[in-house]
Amino acid sequence: xxxxxxxxxxxxxxxxxxxxxxxxxxxxxxxxxxxxxxxxxxxxxxxxxxxxxxxxxxxxxxxxxxxxxxxxxxxxxxxxxxxxxxxxxxxxxxxxxxxxxxxxxxxxxxxxxxxxxxxxxxxxxxxxxxxxxxxxxxxxxxxxxxxxxxxxxxxxxxxxxxxxxxxxxxxxxxxxxxxxxxxxxxxxxxxxxxxxxxxxxxxxxxxxxxxxxxxxxxxxxxxxxxxxxxxxxxxxxxxxxxxxxxxxxxxxxxxxxxxxxxxxxxxxxxxxxxxxxxxxxxxxxxxxxxxxxxxxxxxxxxxxxxxxxxxxxxxxxxxxxxxxxxxxxxxxxxxxxxxxxxxxxxxxxxxxxxxxxxxxxxxxxxxxxxxxxxxxxxxxxxxxxxxxxxx
Amino acid sequence: xxxxxxxxxxxxxxxxxxxxxxxxxxxxxxxxxxxxxxxxxxxxxxxxxxxxxxxxxxxxxxxxxxxxxxxxxxxxxxxxxxxxxxxxxxxxxxxxxxxxxxxxxxxxxxxxxxxxxxxxxxxxxxxxxxxxxxxxxxxxxxxxxxxxxxxxxxxxxxxxxxxxxxxxxxxxxxxxxxxxxxxxxxxxxxxxxxxxxxxxxxxxxxxxxxxxxxxxxxxxxxxxxxxxxxxxxxxxxxxxxxxxxxxxxxxxxxxxxxxxxxxxxxxxxxxxxxxxxxxxxxxxxxxxxxxxxxxxxxxxxxxxxxxxxxxxxxxxxxxxxxxxxxxxx
Numbered sequence: 141x142x143x144x145x146x147x148x149x150x151x152x153x154x155x156x157x158x159x160x161x162x163x164x165x166x167x168x169x170x171x172x173x174x175x176x177x178x179x180x181x182x183x184x185x186x187x188x189x190x191x192x193x194x195x196x197x198x199x200x201x202x203x204x205x206x207x208x209x210x211x212x213x214x215x216x217x218x219x220x221x222x223x224x225x226x227x228x229x230x231x232x233x234x235x236x237x238x239x240x241x242x243x244x245x246x247x248x249x250x251x252x253x254x255x256x257x258x259x260x261x262x263x264x265x266x267x268x269x270x271x272x273x274x275x276x277x278x279x280x281x282x283x284x285x286x287x288x289x290x291x292x293x294x295x296x297x298x299x300x301x302x303x304x305x306x307x308x309x310x311x312x313x314x315x316x317x318x319x320x321x322x323x324x325x326x327x328x329x330x331x332x333x334x335x336x337x338x339x340x341x342x343x344x345x346x347x348x349x350x351x352x353x354x355x356x357x358x359x360x361x362x363x364x365x366x367x368x369x370x371x372x373x374x375x376x377x378x379x380x381x382x383x384x385x386x387x388x389x390x391x392x393x394x395x396x397x398x399x400x401x402x403x404x405x406x407x408x409x410x411x412x413x414x415x416x417x418x419x420x421x422x423x424x425x426x427x428x429x430x431x432x433x434x435x436x437x438x439x440x441x442x443x444x445x446x447x448x449x450x451x452x453x454x455x456x457x458x459x460x461x462x463x464x465x466x467x468x469x470x471x472x473x474x475x476x477x478x479x480x481x482x483x484x485x486x487x488x489x490x491x492x493x494x495x496x497x498x499x500x501x502x503x504x505x506x507x508x509x510x511x512x513x514x515x516x517x518x519x520x521x522x523x524x525x526x527x528x529x530x531x
Numbered sequence: 532x533x534x535x536x537x538x539x540x541x542x543x544x545x546x547x548x549x550x551x552x553x554x555x556x557x558x559x560x561x562x563x564x565x566x567x568x569x570x571x572x573x574x575x576x577x578x579x580x581x582x583x584x585x586x587x588x589x590x591x592x593x594x595x596x597x598x599x600x601x602x603x604x605x606x607x608x609x610x611x612x613x614x615x616x617x618x619x620x621x622x623x624x625x626x627x628x629x630x631x632x633x634x635x636x637x638x639x640x641x642x643x644x645x646x647x648x649x650x651x652x653x654x655x656x657x658x659x660x661x662x663x664x665x666x667x668x669x670x671x672x673x674x675x676x677x678x679x680x681x682x683x684x685x686x687x688x689x690x691x692x693x694x695x696x697x698x699x700x701x702x703x704x705x706x707x708x709x710x711x712x713x714x715x716x717x718x719x720x721x722x723x724x725x726x727x728x729x730x731x732x733x734x735x736x737x738x739x740x741x742x743x744x745x746x747x748x749x750x751x752x753x754x755x756x757x758x759x760x761x762x763x764x765x766x767x768x769x770x771x772x773x774x775x776x777x778x779x780x781x782x783x784x785x786x787x788x789x790x791x792x793x794x795x796x797x798x799x800x801x802x803x804x805x806x807x808x809x810x811x812x813x814x815x816x817x818x819x820x821x822x823x824x825x826x827x828x829x830x831x832x833x834x835x836x837x838x839x840x841x842x843x844x845x846x847x848x849x850x851x852x853x854x855x856x857x858x859x860x
Contacts (some may be wrong), residue, residue, distance in 0.1 A: 161646035162639060191642040195635065196673030203632035203670060207603065207639020210626050213646055215639070233628050337601040337624040337640060339652055344619035346627030348611055 142317045147279035147309045148173030150316045154283040156181045157324040158290045160216040162208035164193035164201045168223040170306035171246040198223035202230035209239035212336035221248035224262045235270030240293035248306040249489040257490020258306040260458040272300040273436040275406040284387035305408040327382045365437040390439035392431040393446045399428030405456040416498040440475040453481045454505045465513045486516035534752045559591045566593040573620035574612040578776030580740045580766030581686040591750035596653045605633035605658025608693040631666035634674040637681040656683040660701035661691045664721045675730035678758040688768035696771040705836040706823045719843045727761040731800035739765040741784035773822020785817040790844035793851045805851040814841045
């Protein structure tokens with residue numbers, strides 16, 4: 141049923157309907173509303189049987205999720221920013237042990253300087269952690285992706301991160317169709333773990349692996365992600381059939397066919413990008429948009445298919461690989477070698493990405509005036525003054 | 532039946548005492564049906580106190596729970612020497628995650644079991660002193676404070692032995708390690724049993740591998756409680772302590788007899804019992820056999836360090852009443 145609801149609350153209700161058995165989290169903005177809402181649902185008994193564990197840190201949160209998942213429970217947690225970094229060691233562990241934990245990342249910048257606002261620096265810093273990373277374009281998609289995330293995670297025995305932009309999505313109230321209990325149950329089967337800690341069938345999980353087998357383990361992790369490239373769109377198709385709306389998948393293309401310029405982006409900025417592109421297209425500019433939902437695994441084939449024929453590609457990034465430039469650009473370049481690619485670093489630490497700026501940016505791109513690396517709306521005078529002082 | 536504490540005053544074999552007891556009161560290791568939780572073939576050093584302690588503790592836990600326990604293990608010697616893939620010495624369900632998160636992982640296991648309504652299965656977390664008193668302390672304190680239904684065991688050998696004998700927060704004053712080549716000049720080692728007691732958890736106990744009957748008793752007793760429990764076991768490391776591999780038990784006993792390592796039990800944060808010292812010895816008797824304290828007795832004897840260690844032992848003796856006669860009941 142469609143209701144006016146905050147993004148965080150919609151996600152919490154959706155996660156609740158996926159019937160997690162263990163929920164744990166440490167508070168960090170802008171994620172807090174999600175676990176607050178879940179704690180209320182657990183306390184009221186609505187989620188029974190479910191345990192809500194208040195932990196002492198994000199490292200503890202991911203560790204509790206690891207223990208719960210290894211015992212065969214459906215485990216969920218949520219975090220953001222520094223919290224995600226604090227659990228980094230355990231993130232690699234969860235994926236290495238093949239534990240299908242689902243986690244919401246309410247994307248937020250990483251300090252210093254401390255900044256609570258949105259960009260993608262946190263999740264992208266964990267790019268190679270072995271977690272599947274799905275980026276929500278809207279709150280509707282954020283809610284829907286959680287239902288799919290449990291399916292994907294449990295089918296592949298891999299952890300999944302659902303990334304939703306902090307504040308921009310988490311704290312925005314809008315009309316959302318929160319998946320109902322009946323729909324979720326029709327779509328998401330009960331969790332059947334591959335291996336569990338069980339006194340009736342004792343096994344050793346997490347043995348030490350030396351050089352003779354470590355490469356093979358990593359190869360298998362890679363192979364699993366390759367398989368995820370087939371599972372993610374299949375689950376999205378199933379979702380569309382059950383829920384009568386389209387969400388998730390690997391990529392979303394918006395007017396890419398035959399477009400000379402294609403803008404690649406992730407997350408909530410896609411709304412503004414599409415609005416801007418609509419205006420330019422109405423003026424006769426040949427421009428399309430490619431939204432990437434699955435950043436890990438990176439869907440190179442799908443991206444290549446959508447970008448084929450484009451004369452130039454603009455990748456809008458909400459994170460920065462310091463000393464290099466774009467993070468997503470590298471993957472896009474690998475997918476379409478030979479196609480000119482410009483990286484635009486935009487919206488860092490919550491800097492608004494406006495239609496006005498994007499319009500100027502895309503106009504420059506279409507006229508081949510864009511530098512290979514651009515910082516959108518950078519205050520030149522400020523940085524030049526500082527550079528002058530330090531040189 | 533409640534756990535009955537049995538004391539044997541004869542040294543040497545427990546066989547005689549065992550024979551005089553009802554079969555279910557005999558030591559776990561005397562039972563041919565014991566689990567062999569940590570079975571033979573692992574790669575621990577000769578004379579490893581931790582391997583011995585872990586086997587006794589887990590077998591006792593398995594007997595106490597009717598073989599219904601799962602184990603979570605921190606990174607460290609115990610994990611490394613027992614699970615070189617594709618081999619494993621564990622005959623109990625066993626999970627390793629990281630160095631610093633064993634208590635939190637155990638919490639997750641306990642939470643999952645609770646959610647699944649499996650009240651019969653119990654959780655045991657274990658690690659060395661590095662994983663417990665240092666890197667994992669925040670997770671452990673969180674687990675204590677939430678009173679999660681986990682028994683956590685710290686095998687304390689006073690250093691990071693797995694990485695080649697570096698100083699940990701539990702390294703005693705004066706001990707030489709590879710990162711304190713002149714002897715540990717910091718405090719006297721962090722007392723996690725006292726920290727655990729400050730959390731007022733249901734059960735805290737210390738034990739050593741010198742008194743294995745007592746160790747079995749404490750592991751068994753711990754399983755009678757629900758909630759967070761902590762067992763701190765002194766396990767000499769021949770490599771790190773620079774003792775002979777045949778001296779492990781002896782040096783552990785000296786730690787007790789000198790008052791360096793008080794053996795006690797505490798319920799809800801209050802000490803309820805302490806093992807009395809029948810023949811009190813000076814700390815020198817404990818320090819001399821160990822290569823890590825050899826510099827205290829060299830060309831320039833460090834009486835100042837020895838007297839500081841003696842003072843610490845004296846304080847233990849006073850605090851826990853270690854030389855008071857046993858109460859006769």
